[in-house]
Amino acid sequence: MFIYFACQHGAESFLKSEMETVAPSAKFAFSRPGFVTFRTEDSFSPNAINQLPLTFARTRGISVGRTGKEHATDDARADYILNTLANIDAPMLSSTSQESSIVTSIDQIHAWQRDPKIPGDDGFEPGRTEVADAAGHMIRERLQIDSKIGINRIAKSGQLVLDCALVEPDQWWFGYHVAESTSSRWPGGVYSLRLPEHAVSRAYLKMEESIRWSQLPLQAGDTCVEIGSSPGGSCQALLDRGMNVIGIDPAQMHESVLAHANFTHWRARAADLKRSEFSEAKWLFSDSNVAPNYTLDSVEHIVENRRVNVHGLVLTLKLMQPELAEQIPTYIERVKKWGYEYVRLRQLAFNRREICMVAMKSRSYRRRRPKKRAS
Known part of the structure; x- marks a missing residue:
């Protein structure tokens, strides 16, 4: 199985070091600034992943695959993720559903872009983006998920969240996690804030x-x-x-x-x-x-x-x-x-x-x- 993590742009090496200590069986697999995956032969439940004591992990979950250049259209991306999720059994992962598959158990959809730079540089601040919101709506529509399912809303404790990390414009990673801790309820592990006009500094x-x-x-x-x-x-x-x-x-x-x-x-x-x-x-x-x-x-x-x-x-x-x-x-x-x-x-x-x-x-x-x- 593969586990994914979002982190700050440039914090990947810190996260790798932490994982070597708390989960030595997990081996580094893939990395881009702000996004890291690990492969492990051990079976980690969503709860076990949530409990890993990691300072530098912004959000985390179980990866189910990624789309690439061969999935250039929305239809191709949707077909890929639907076929991938259909083969995964996820009973009792959701507090609000007793369905047997991830697709029919989803309570929330979180889509986010990895940070392009360190927060504060050139005016960049992390949080929701129009591109990520559009991706979330596309996923909900193409997978024919109930329109009541939220897009980039704060999840409730115990809800099953389908994650989509927009690592590159032509590379989307998909996975899921169960919302437990405060930050795991936030899309991409970020509470979207905007600097008030009266604030004198970030x-x-x-x-x-x-x-x-x-x-x-x-x-x-x-x-x-x-x-x-x-x-x-x-x-x-x-x-x-x-x-x-x-x-x-x-x-x-x-x-x-x-x-x-x-x-x-x-x-x-x-x-x-x-x-x-x-x-x-x-x-x-x-x-x-x-x-x-x-x-x-x-x-x-x-x-x-x-x-x-x-x-x-x-x-x-x-x-x-x-x-x-x-x-x-x-x-x-x-x-x-x-x-x-x-x-x-x-x-x-x-x-x-x-x-x-x-x-x-x-x-x-x-x-x-x-x-x-x-x-």
């Missing part, structure tokens, strides 16, 4: 995606601190959610951010501040252009103070050199020693050469909801 996109992926239970009025906040795009994403935000950066913040009633700027380095000043912080964010250990040093000095009770961390770790990715297990263990039991990492779709680490003292924080007031 850091807004990174912050927004990190919150949606991590599902941190942020509540309006919470105090959030961000280290490395200039010029203020990520702070704006928090302010737009009703947070009280403290930005720490010796550099100047954008005037529109400074003017916000719920924003406070500490124009200093985090290392120069008294730790007790962080006593009101509930969530700590950091996105500084330094090596990961420097970021962790700054955060450690804050959260290890007995007067500080930060519930959760969202840290951007810069991979300035490729070999820094090899230290990811070390970074995780270091954060766990601070009392943060639940640690996850992911290269977000809107990250560049960096990864996002989310850490919480307890997973129960994710499940908490505001208590209803007595009537």
Whole structure:
């Protein structure tokens, strides 16, 4: 069987290294920037593939084949994929269907194009495209799939998703996965975002995606601190959610951010501040252009103070050199020693050469909801 992965443009080698560790039986098969496949003699269920601990995999699934130059028309592509899927038995893969084939069990269709470049380069940002949407509609029509089946919508947990990766204009890869985790519900593993007109930097996109992926239970009025906040795009994403935000950066913040009633700027380095000043912080964010250990040093000095009770961390770790990715297990263990039991990492779709680490003292924080007031 073949397993496919989407990743950031240029992150293929990191993904290959991770697979060598977590799934040594899977052998590298095919690669283009932003898309990788592996072949394995072992039988991986969709659930087992979802559970592989991979930082650099954006989305993943079981590959069933690809079209090429010999399938130049929509009819040829449709015939190929229909014949391929017809030979695959997929009972009980879908939570909403008891049919015996993939075609009749499909709940959603996700079609996406691989990233042509690193996010942020030349104005490129990942997400839905008209070309991919058109491909999804063509597949639904030609395979005579129910018109109620969504095209590039966010899937519900447990739904069976037919994937189409537009790797090249004349090379489409097909496969399927079962939506489980938050990111596996998103088309191509990307939550499509557009930079708001008022945003002062694309850091807004990174912050927004990190919150949606991590599902941190942020509540309006919470105090959030961000280290490395200039010029203020990520702070704006928090302010737009009703947070009280403290930005720490010796550099100047954008005037529109400074003017916000719920924003406070500490124009200093985090290392120069008294730790007790962080006593009101509930969530700590950091996105500084330094090596990961420097970021962790700054955060450690804050959260290890007995007067500080930060519930959760969202840290951007810069991979300035490729070999820094090899230290990811070390970074995780270091954060766990601070009392943060639940640690996850992911290269977000809107990250560049960096990864996002989310850490919480307890997973129960994710499940908490505001208590209803007595009537």
